[in-house]
Amino acid sequence: MSSSGEDRSKSEISFTVNGEQKTVLAFPMERLLDVLRLQLGLTGAKEGCGEGECGSCSLLMDGTLVNSCLVPALQAQGASIVTIEGLDASAGSQRLQEAFLECGGAQCGICTPGMILAASHLLNKNPRPTLEEIKEGLSGNLCRCTGYLQIFEAIATAAGRETAASS
Amino acid sequence: MRSDPKDYELVAPGSLQAAVGLLARSPGEWLPIAGGTDVMVQYAAGKLPSRKLVSIWNLAELRSIEVLANEIRLGAGCTYTNIREHGVIGREFPMLSSAARWTGGIANQNRGTLGGNIVNASPAADSLPALLAYDAELILISVRGERRLPYAGFHAGYKKTKLAPDELIRAVCLPRRFSGYVCHARKVGSRNAQAISKVCMAALGRVAGQTVEDVHIAVGSVAPVPLRLSETELMLRGKVINESLVSAAKKMAVAEIRPIDDIRSTAKYRAAVTGNLVAEFLNLLSADGKA
Amino acid sequence: MNHERIVGTAVPRKEGREKVTGKAVYVDDMVLPGMLYGATVRSQIPRGRIKKITFETSVAWSEFVIVSAKDIPGKNCIALIGDDQPCLASDSINHPEEPVLLLAHPDRHALRKAVDAVSIEYNPLPAIFTMEESERGSEIVWGTDNVFKTYLIQKGNVDDVWSRADYIIEGEYSTGAQEQLYIENNGMVAAYDAKQGITVWGSLQCPYYVHKALMALCDLPAEKVRVVQMETGGAFGGKEDYPSMIAGHAALLAMKSGKPVKIVYDRAEDMAATTKRHPSRTRHRTALSRDGKILGGEIEFTIDGGAYATLSSVVLSRGAIHAGGPYYWPSVRIRAKAVATNAPPHGAFRGFGGPQSIFAMERHMDRIAQVVGLSPVEIRRRNFLQPGQTTTTEQVVRELIDLGKLLDRAISVSEYQTKKQEFAIENGTGATKKGIGIAAFLHGAGFTGSGERYLSSVVGVEGCADGGVRILVSSTEFGQGTKTVLCQIAAEALGLRYEDVTIAQPDTTEVPNSGPTVASRTVMVVGKLVESAARGIHQTLKLSGMLGDSYSAEEFRAACQAYVAGHGQLRSWAQYDPPPDVFWDDEKYRGEAYAAYSWAVYIAEVSVDLTTYSVSVNDFVALQEVGRVLHPVLAIGQIVGGVAQGIGFALFEKVIWQQGRMQNNQMTNYIMPTSSDLPPIRVFFEELGNVHGAFGAKGIGELPMDGPAPAIVNAIEDALGVRFDSIPLMPEDIYDAITARSLRGEDEVASVIR
């Protein structure tokens, strides 16, 4: 095994990240997660499991929530990607981030970027979710710290309403 | 990540024609990857045998949902989200909608496809019992053309299918003839979301009074392949539902399956739950007949 | 202290903004120039001796840095309480995840192949995997008798009570291993240079544990070892001892290669190789009077420590002291034992032995209630510890706790009595059975016995050049809110605004040793020291004439700036000073086990679906007395998070072992609760205050882990009338028990001796 000559099979892959056009040179089967973290320095997406189970690598690809550990880089060709770093921009997302802060939605913070992206995806589709809909919208994002209730509360707060989730 | 990306090739043909053309040039060498929710998991675990992959994600030809007079034709590349959001599927094939809703979390539903679920051929796959219960048919495509075959029988054995090495699934067809049927689907997993099924069932039927006119019962995770409980169905047809029929059906269902012990559950638990689910379905059917 | 403005309010989490914007930097986010990646080659067998190591020729080994035990400059051990765990196995193998070799390479993908290309031949030895095998001693795998540690707690003369007892009730209870499953895997980056020595940055709970371990391993003096905690993505005890191992590995690779090295485990490795909660077995034999009062009892508490001693002795101690629950025992004998098996060492996990022995106690209480013919409520009420009575270690309860009142309130908010009646009617028909269960318990805050005295923690508070105040402690933040609460305490003590106070990132070159961040001690013990160090700053400013007794935040700032400008530095230190009246006998395990206890009554409501044998928790009431609640949102977050883990412990989380190795080391197959699996968790506090803690606080972090499992299993028994004494309790177990009962045809008669 040798690590020389490896660039031969790399491809140029272009997409927009947080509104900026980017072109990277990557192996087509590299995980989008690694391309973002290692090549573009966007470390907001985390690797919790590497198998699609925990959601800490979640981001938005063409407006839908995906787990970037399961996306080969080539499949991001031409896509528009939003990571936690780019979410700051819109007022809606800021409300969400503030609500997470206020309600205790982030403890250790490792699940938080994915959780906020999942929440933002949910609110984009359904601006007034019920508690059941919030639970379903987050069911692919595991949090070991909070027991989720304060996260539900944060989302309900951001959506501008009170919920029975609060204790 | 237990694989090295530089050992793998991945190409993304621009059309379905180009994709099957590539498969035809060296049949068996290229592994299709759609949403990657099975393939990438294997890859990350260092357990993906194929080194050459062809992406069929985003092929428009595989993403359409056509509503025809007598059937719905679902592109194999439809995601669970596409399925969940489709009104006609929700109304006429609610068990497929439920299966889509039960499959992983939202991110997984945005990427996982029906074609992937079929070809990955896990005995625990959640949408497959619904396809069996609804008498689905598959349209397969290759450079040689298209062929249509019933989905029942597609799985030749544990993780084996009748797909030829140069073929793709193009579409899944669901006959629109189950209105008025009682449907009952259940997923029994280790938790309420993001769970691999220990047992799953999709069943539909029609009664006249208490007499069973038609019944389809399909189960997953209790045999090497998803199963229709054909002997149980045969035994039930034309009979009057009562306690002894229900208990006979439970016994027969248990006799038809071949559950195993694994790290997720035990054979005897799976058998008992299968029997209970069949009974639960028959009780619903009976209640419908009384209503 | 009646004008408190900051403690008790929900100020924003100090590091919260970085976390919600994705800017917080965790170890895997860190990249150093020229950094290599490191990986670990592990044993594949549970026990044996290494015969030969072969490097397959498919790999260009010259590109790799390879470290074996021979490369260790100091002592080949992970120094902790004892030194028995090697950093790298050189000869004997005692569990199947034992590190043998370390590899480093610039390309992390190349590493994986290299790890697979090392093959190790062994002379295998017979291994043991259960506590029973270990106790039988057919194979001695550790020391002379497979026993890491024993304790004997004796109060009164229990041998006398049996003859007076109206009932003698026995039971055996067990709990399984539980994986902490923090979402951030373990990881470390190390860098070395001959002048400065070794620096590690990592995900960890206890910087000075790592510091001590690296000094011994690398044979370096204290000033040449620097440990920096990065933002830590969850720990729960799981980053208490193992980080010393990974730091050691990264350090050895960095020393040999001269380059920075990063080791971050993937999920499969983290789950298989790092610590889990100790499996346990508890036997109770209890003597009761006719009216249901405990006369005395024997408790035998045994835990499986895995292959090396690590923290087992301390886990055992806490488990033993909590084994009697919140009840009055006129006499008791508690025998506790930690034994060795050939599994990776078990370690700290929230509750630290408490959840294990409390599960047994609270299940046993329900059993006692049945035999004696009292309700679960009444049996507890009759036996609750009262102020002035003594605990099993003969500690006098000085806190004015009224457990009966806690119980009443929990019963009322959970509508316990109404539900009992409703369920009794509903359960007659239908395929869903409902039940409701109680657990009452206590949890000691701070280190056990003389622990705090030995630790002798130091904290610092610094007045900065800009007039702000900075806290210097080695206590770490990993989600619980350490930074926030300590800043609240300092701000409150100095009459400043919360924003005027910051806290240093734990870095052993900057912060003193304020002890490990474990044992629910941070707010109570470290917080109290922060309070007094903060007051010291005011004292200095006052003595220098720069500040009076009352001042505004601006005046403080100006005085602080002036002082630093004049003197160069403004620092105040505080060191733990044990209260003079505290008595603890380490030999007899008698005395004041903890400076304070938190007390709780939890009530769970469940339904069991008889079609699938699965349990749902429908409602959960968590009522506790934790002293003063310093931050309501963080406190509720701790309780809810702990209850969620407790529900996992009871119903979902099962480690499947084969030959000492975890088989289901994937998130897909080790099941923790998702957002769809939890009931409403209703949290209530009683606040009695506590003289020992900062502003009246006690410990809160571990408590909520203790109660859920017994409350839930008690509720399941209430629903089904079938007894379950072992967790995790899976649907498969419920199915087995129900079929076994219907085969027997009748309920088992309780083993009442007379």
Ligand SMILES: Cc1cc2nc3c(=O)[nH]c(=O)nc-3n(C[C@H](O)[C@H](O)[C@H](O)COP(=O)(O)OP(=O)(O)OC[C@H]3O[C@@H](n4cnc5c(N)ncnc54)[C@H](O)[C@@H]3O)c2cc1C
């Ligand atoms: C976290 C997580 C949770 C999951 N939960 C569930 C669950 O609850 N229930 C469940 O059933 N599954 C679950 N899965 C499995 C997976 O999501 C499904 O099987 C999904 O349908 C696979 O679709 P895909 O497009 O991602 O397949 P891919 O991974 O892209 O492909 C899977 C297989 O199908 C082949 N293939 C794909 N499309 C075609 C086609 N059109 N023609 C021929 N071959 C094709 C591929 O070559 C490959 O062999 C889960 C997976 C993850 C990661």
Ligand code: FES
């Ligand atoms: S890391 Fe991608 S889902 Fe866990």
Ligand code: FES
């Ligand atoms: S906040 Fe720690 S995992 Fe969610």
